[in-house]
Amino acid sequence: MKKNQIIFTGGGSGGHVVPALTLISKLKSQNFEIIYFGSYTGIESKLTEGKVDRYIGISTGKIRRYLSVENFIDIFKVFIGLIQSLWKIFFLKKGPLVIFSMGGFVSVPVVIAGKLLGAKVFIHEQTTRVGLANKVASKFADKVFVSFEDSLKFFPQGKVQLSGYPVRDIFLDKTIQTKSYKGIDLENKRKPLIFVTGGGNGSKLLNDKIKHNLEHLTGTYDIIHQVGASYIEEYRKLENESYKTADFLGDEMPDIFKAADVVLSRSGAGTVAELMALGKPSLFIPLKIAQKNEQFHNAMAAKESVGSIVVEEDDFGSIDLLATFEKIRALDKDKGPALRNNAVDFLLAQIRASYE
Known part of the structure; x- marks a missing residue:
């Protein structure tokens, strides 16, 4: 049976990668070929080792909210990363494709390239506050999922949904x-x-x-x-x-x-x-x-x-x-778990529906 392709991206810290791995571990048993786009030597390259079917390194740079000489250098790195992503995704894409971004600046060129090439683009925001990378990437996303209700206000209302955080089983x-x-x-x-x-x-x-x-x-x-x-x-x-x-x-x-x-x-x-x-x-x-x-x-x-x-x-x-x-x-311990793995089930359902 032909496998569905899905591209994950995100990095810069383990906080962007660990929830991706939670979803990846489920998808690996559900007929998906999993490709991960990240930086050449960032933490994502280490954490995904042996857990994805293919890892693709690209050039990455950081966009800052303030004036800095480094912005001029990094904008070229981001542009190179965009060209690399367009090239790689164009030759990878064999049918319906989902780009699932977990944030971090490495994700921005991948999201833009995916959108230009007709992929379905999903973004997940883990924190209660929104980083600049996800703010930029959300302009190109089909859907934006957030972990906390307080984050809903930071994204376009027609795109954003409360999914919760994909906690490990x-x-x-x-x-x-x-x-x-x-x-x-x-x-x-x-x-x-x-x-x-x-x-x-x-x-x-x-x-x-x-x-x-x-x-x-x-x-x-x-x-x-x-x-x-x-x-x-x-x-x-x-x-x-x-x-x-x-x-x-x-x-x-x-x-x-x-x-x-x-x-x-x-x-x-x-x-x-x-x-x-x-x-x-x-x-x-x-x-x-x-x-x-x-x-x-x-x-x-x-x-x-x-x-x-x-x-x-x-x-x-x-x-x-x-x-x-x-x-x-002395606090009340009878509240029970405040979160369920509804987030994982919900996000997996969103992914699967995109290939139907």
């Missing part, structure tokens, strides 16, 4: 597969568990706060702390029976999320959506320098949905961490 099942981490039992806990993460690169702000309160906290809690590669040597020396560190967590992270009584985290869209899917109130410290303060708005969506606590960076240093954790533990 593992976050919709509260069963814990990983039974322990470095001797801390995740299933039959001897003490309540705190999980701390500042993302894959870690957060000095969160790390320092835990370090300064470590003795106080470990009297009550076990702690698993993703500190980031740059901090692992420093923090590994602090490990004891109740405190374990990691530079980066991969397959273990969903189970640690599930087991944790309290999560202290930055508030990237993926993390927020996953914790909302688990119905787990958390303590979010939004990254102050995030574009359009998007992490703050992501965290506020979780506050409204499951009662998470949001503390801005400037106030984080002065809070009583133990008292705040106890406040989170």
Whole structure:
């Protein structure tokens, strides 16, 4: 049976790629040939390795909202990327074709080229605030899907639909597969568990706060702390029976999320959506320098949905961490998951319908 072709694009950060991989994993078993357009050496080239049928690298540049000499250089890179995309898609296209963009500047030339060549163009916006790349790309899109209701107002009303965030299936099942981490039992806990993460690169702000309160906290809690590669040597020396560190967590992270009584985290869209899917109130410290303060708005969506606590960076240093954790533990945990995988089902249905 002839396979349907679909092109995914998006990159610049894992936040654009991970939700794409959630959809890709489903489509691979549904008679689709999956092609991914990304930058030559960006994170998308690494994260998609072995998970797509073909990866095509193109030239990419960043469009800035302010005057910069780099804009003049990057506009040529974007133009080259557009020519490359037109050339590649023209010779790839064997029938109906969907371009599914997850955002990031690498996606813009692919979206424009796809539209010029008659493909159906879908865009997904993961965050509560809209990046410039998706704003530009939306002009060429047939449909724009958003993760949060608050994002609807940023796109043309005739195109935009609320789909939700495509959360991985593992976050919709509260069963814990990983039974322990470095001797801390995740299933039959001897003490309540705190999980701390500042993302894959870690957060000095969160790390320092835990370090300064470590003795106080470990009297009550076990702690698993993703500190980031740059901090692992420093923090590994602090490990004891109740405190374990990691530079980066991969397959273990969903189970640690599930087991944790309290999560202290930055508030990237993926993390927020996953914790909302688990119905787990958390303590979010939004990254102050995030574009359009998007992490703050992501965290506020979780506050409204499951009662998470949001503390801005400037106030984080002065809070009583133990008292705040106890406040989170006292919150109503009977709300259940705030998100279902309706987003995945909905988006897959939109894709399939485009080939009928």
